[in-house]
Structures are given as structure tokens and as C-alpha cells.
Amino acid sequence: MEWAYLTLAGLFEMIGVVMINRLHAQRNWQSLVYLLAGFGGSFLFLALAMRTLPMGTAYAIWTGIGASGGAILGMIFYGEPKDWKRLLFIAMVLGSAVGIKLIS
Known part of the structure; x- marks a missing residue:
């Protein structure tokens, strides 16, 4: 399950990064909410993954x-x-990330 959490953390990180760009283009509260949700979800799932995976x-x-x-x-x-x-x-x-998964 920790690998699923880690994958979700990465996907939410991608959302957060895209929302930074959107916030620069459209300064509105929706963009800020999406940015915070993206990075918030990213850190949440990263923390869940780190319960069992090495840092x-x-x-x-x-x-x-x-x-x-x-x-x-x-x-x-x-x-x-x-x-x-x-x-x-x-x-x-991406290949390096897969390699780390395979040896872990």
C-alpha cells in the first residue's frame, strides 16, 4: 500500500506544480485552493508512504x-x-524511480 501512497503523492505533486503556473496566469482563489490541495495531498500521501518506506x-x-x-x-x-x-x-x-522500486 505504501507504493500506492507514494504514487499518489507524486501525482498530487504534479497537480501542485501545474497549479503554480495557473496561479501566476489567473490570480483567483480557485487557483490558490487547487494549489494548496495539490501540495497538501502530496505531503499527506508522502507522509503515509514514509510510515514504512525509508525516507x-x-x-x-x-x-x-x-x-x-x-x-x-x-x-x-x-x-x-x-x-x-x-x-x-x-x-x-522515471527509469531510476522504477529501479529504486525494484531493488527496495
Whole structure:
């Protein structure tokens, strides 16, 4: 169950990151609520995952999902560059997260 919590934490982290961009574009209370909910959910599920997972493992995977997911969502929704080198390194981050899971 801790890996499911960690995955949810990463997904909520992605929501929080996208909401930072939305808050800059649309300064309204809805954007702020979504931002707080995204990061709040992220920290909640990270804390639940860390009940059983080592801190280093949980943090590495959480940041990997959040950073990679944020970069991918930036490409999809905000027109950020999609060149092959960027995609390669995002895949390496995600591959590292999977590798940590496999050896844990």
C-alpha cells in the first residue's frame, strides 16, 4: 500500500506544480485552493508512504515523479520544448524511480 501512497503523492505533486503556473496566469482563489490541495495531498500521501518506506527511497521517487510529471505536463499544456534529449533525460529519471522500486 505504501507504493500506492507514494504514487499518489507524486501525482498530487504534479497537480501542485501545474497549479503554480495557473496561479501566476489567473490570480483567483480557485487557483490558490487547487494549489494548496495539490501540495497538501502530496505531503499527506508522502507522509503515509514514509510510515514504512525509508525516507531516502520515498523522497527520491516522490521527487522523480513530481519533476518528470511536471516537465511532461509543461510540454503538453504550456508548449515547453519537446526535443529528444529532454525526453531522454525525463525517461532516465522515471527509469531510476522504477529501479529504486525494484531493488527496495
